[in-house]
Amino acid sequence: MDSWQALLIWPGNPVLSVLVLFVMAIPILYGARQAMHSLLHALFRAISNPLRLGSHWLFKTAEELRLRNKMVLLSHGREEISQGIVKEFDRVTSLVQRDLHGYPALQRKLMDEITRIEEDFQKCGEVPPPPPEWTKAVAAIAKIKPSGDGLVERILEDISDSIDDVYEKVVAEYRESSKKRHNILKGFMPFWRSVDLSLNRVDKNLNGLKESAAKIDEQMEKYTQINANTEKAEHTLTSSATTLFVISLLVMLIAAGGAFVNFWLIERPMEAMVGGSEYIYGNLQASYLAAMVIIFFETLMGLFLMESLGYTHLFPLNGVNNSMRRWMVWISLTILLILAGVEVALAVMRDMIVAADVALKQELAGGAAVAAAANVGWALNIPKAAQMILGFTLPFALAFVAIPLEYLIHSGRTVFGALLVLGIRGLGFATRFLSSIVRQVGKGTEYLYDAVIFLPLIIERVLVNRGLGTAGASGGRAAFPKRATSGEHVL
Amino acid sequence: MMRHLRFIPFLALALLATSCADQRSHAQAVYMLVDTSGTYSQELDKAQRIVSYLLGTLKSGDSLAVARVKSRSFSEKDIIAKMTLGKDPMQVNNQKRAFADKIGTFKADLKKGSAYTDITGGIIQASEFLNETGAGQKTILIFSDMQEELDYKTVRDFPIDLKGIRIIALNVTKLTTDNVDPRRYMGRLEWWEKRARAAGATDWRVVNDLEHLERIFKGRG
Numbered sequence: 001m002d003s004w005q006a007l008l009i010w011p012g013n014p015v016l017s018v019l020v021l022f023v024m025a026i027p028i029l030y031g032a033r034q035a036m037h038s039l040l041h042a043l044f045r046a047i048s049n050p051l052r053l054g055s056h057w058l059f060k061t062a063e064e065l066r067l068r069n070k071m072v073l074l075s076h077g078r079e080e081i082s083q084g085i086v087k088e089f090d091r092v093t094s095l096v097q098r099d100l101h102g103y104p105a106l107q108r109k110l111m112d113e114i115t116r117i118e119e120d121f122q123k124c125g126e127v128p129p130p131p132p133e134w135t136k137a138v139a140a141i142a143k144i145k146p147s148g149d150g151l152v153e154r155i156l157e158d159i160s161d162s163i164d165d166v167y168e169k170v171v172a173e174y175r176e177s178s179k180k181r182h183n184i185l186k187g188f189m190p191f192w193r194s195v196d197l198s199l200n201r202v203d204k205n206l207n208g209l210k211e212s213a214a215k216i217d218e219q220m221e222k223y224t225q226i227n228a229n230t231e232k233a234e235h236t237l238t239s240s241a242t243t244l245f246v247i248s249l250l251v252m253l254i255a256a257g258g259a260f261v262n263f264w265l266i267e268r269p270m271e272a273m274v275g276g277s278e279y280i281y282g283n284l285q286a287s288y289l290a291a292m293v294i295i296f297f298e299t300l301m302g303l304f305l306m307e308s309l310g311y312t313h314l315f316p317l318n319g320v321n322n323s324m325r326r327w328m329v330w331i332s333l334t335i336l337l338i339l340a341g342v343e344v345a346l347a348v349m350r351d352m353i354v355a356a357d358v359a360l361k362q363e364l365a366g367g368a369a370v371a372a373a374a375n376v377g378w379a380l381n382i383p384k385a386a387q388m389i390l391g392f393t394l395p396f397a398l399a400f401v402a403i404p405l406e407y408l409i410h411s412g413r414t415v416f417g418a419l420l421v422l423g424i425r426g427l428g429f430a431t432r433f434l435s436s437i438v439r440q441v442g443k444g445t446e447y448l449y450d451a452v453i454f455l456p457l458i459i460e461r462v463l464v465n466r467g468l469g470t471a472g473a474s475g476g477r478a479a480f481p482k483r484a485t486s487g488e489h490v491l
Numbered sequence: 492m493m494r495h496l497r498f499i500p501f502l503a504l505a506l507l508a509t510s511c512a513d514q515r516s517h518a519q520a521v522y523m524l525v526d527t528s529g530t531y532s533q534e535l536d537k538a539q540r541i542v543s544y545l546l547g548t549l550k551s552g553d554s555l556a557v558a559r560v561k562s563r564s565f566s567e568k569d570i571i572a573k574m575t576l577g578k579d580p581m582q583v584n585n586q587k588r589a590f591a592d593k594i595g596t597f598k599a600d601l602k603k604g605s606a607y608t609d610i611t612g613g614i615i616q617a618s619e620f621l622n623e624t625g626a627g628q629k630t631i632l633i634f635s636d637m638q639e640e641l642d643y644k645t646v647r648d649f650p651i652d653l654k655g656i657r658i659i660a661l662n663v664t665k666l667t668t669d670n671v672d673p674r675r676y677m678g679r680l681e682w683w684e685k686r687a688r689a690a691g692a693t694d695w696r697v698v699n700d701l702e703h704l705e706r707i708f709k710g711r712g
Contacts, residue, residue, distance in 0.1 A: 268580075275578040277552020279517045353580045360584045364543040364591055 044442025051435035058428030069417035245411035302399025343391035519628035522617035526635030532604035561605035565612035654691035
């Protein structure tokens with residue numbers, strides 16, 4: 001306060017003192033205008049330039065990261081599709097080996113059946129010989145009108161009888177022949193059925209092949225798009241990875257819930273095994289760690305099991321042959337079974353401990369209400385059975401975590417990569433925005449400075465306009481310069 | 492594959508190293524002083540209920556001792572029952588059952604109360620016991636009206652050490668004189684609190700509502 005008072009010309013009138021001081025300072029400020037402008041310019045540039053540089057670097061890094069992500073994504077997609085194509089080809093190969101392998105035999109069978117059908121068909125076509133030629137003569141004689149001659153009538157009667165005999169014989173022969181042909185046709189049926197079945201099988205196999213070919217075509221189309229590095233392929237793969245990530249995360253959360261239940265199922269009996277009063281670090285009890293180790297071990301065995309079965313590809317097991325794989329399957333499955341058995345035992349133990357605790361608390365409370373439970377003894381076994389079932393099934397359920405885990409890891413790379421790019425770009429934008437603000441503030445400060453010394457600047461402009469202040473104008477910066485547009489950086 | 496498996500022994504070693512890291516005791520030790528002097532000896536039913544509650548609360552590794560407060564209480568002979576719970580839950584239950592039985596027997600055998608009340612002697616004995624247990628949490632529960640009465644030979648007016656121990660006064664009943672002048676009751680509690688804090692006690696609390704025994708251990712770390 002005292003130093004402020006000392007600055008005043010008339011301490012009793014501070015307003016007037018400040019005004020006089022201001023008027024006195026104006027020529028000095030006008031004289032220092034160019035230097036002050038340079039100083040302010042340099043000062044704000046010193047802040048805005050590094051920010052711009054940082055922003056530029058961030059955008060460049062984001063772009064590089066995006067390209068790298070794209071490369072990884074496409075490479076991963078290419079690998080996945082290659083695997084899909086190989087799998088489809090394997091399917092086609094096995095289909096061809098299994099079904100088309102028997103095609104020569106099937107063809108021979110079909111040919112045999114067709115030949116037989118043809119032969120039988122020809123047999124069906126064989127008609128009995130027509131009635132003898134004399135029947136026509138007899139028919140002509142039969143047309144003769146009765147004349148009353150006894151001899152003729154007798155001859156005619158004989159002829160009629162003979163014709164009747166012949167007719168009956170012919171009809172019988174015809175019937176016999178028809179019967180034979182019908183029997184032959186009846187004998188066709190199994191062959192027709194067999195031929196129909198064989199052709200259906202062929203049709204089914206060919207349809208399967210057609211489907212596989214369509215799938216291969218589809219995969220090949222994707223593969224071509226990936227190879228061409230198209231935006232569509234990138235977007236498809238990113239979107240597919242995001243969906244997969246969310247689904248895998250959801251499944252993992254459900255699995256985590258299962259692991260949590262499993263943990264509380266075995267923690268209590270573990271307390272009895274490793275000691276409830278033992279602590280590993282801070283408030284982490286030894287029993288907690290022991291229970292967690294069992295759960296992690298189960299998950300690990302599940303991981304090995306899935307890996308050995310070929311459902312997941314988290315580890316590079318290319319060097320492991322099939323026999324070793326089989327061994328790994330059996331070993332991990334056996335350990336998993338043992339652990340499931342251990343959990344069942346722990347579940348029983350937990351039930352016993354809880355029952356003992358309840359009994360003790362009842363005893364301490366006065367020893368009543370123990371007998372009431374005896375009537376529903378079977379019902380009391382339900383929680384125990386439920387715990388045992390949970391103890392046995394949860395390790396196997398946890399084993400399947402390997403599948404979503406693999407998808408989570410693979411899709412996580414894409415999702416986090418994309419998020420990182422987004423984050424870096426956001427940071428780059430913020431830095432650039434800040435740089436722009438600093439620059440504008442710098443300019444504003446320069447204008448404010450000019451506004452303070454507006455009076456000498458107006459005088460300078462008047463003099464310049466009259467052409468008298470040429471020397472002064474050429475020596476310094478012009479008052480109220482036009483706003484520079486070229487080379488200015490605006491957000 | 493084999494390269495990855497090589498890390499397993501290192502992990503096991505790391506686990507072993509961390510397992511030895513925490514030397515801090517997480518166990519808690521509780522020493523309960525039960526006033527058996529004069530008319531207060533009639534409150535033993537409540538004391539037994541508190542012991543039952545404690546038995547239900549304590550876990551493996553915890554210690555519990557119950558001692559009586561009589562004319563001179565600075566003696567191991569005044570400890571009615573003491574135990575440190577084992578690791579096996581079944582064994583723990585048996586220990587608790589045996590402890591409850593001892594308290595029951597003591598209650599049944601107690602015919603009449605002592606003439607004087609040596610709370611300070613009991614507290615000194617309690618602090619010795621608690622410090623010996625090496626527990627992380629040490630608590631002295633004083634089931635008494637907190638009216639100390641000493642015979643002329645007994646000396647207790649010297650500073651005591653209760654560093655790291657919590658003191659909880661339970662069921663501090665009002666005496667007839669307290670009813671006449673409640674300031675006596677307030678003053679008595681204040682005096683004990685001052686004494687406990689001066690001795691280095693980490694906490695002093697009074698719990699009179701025995702329907703909410705969980706308040707005994709409320710806020711323990």
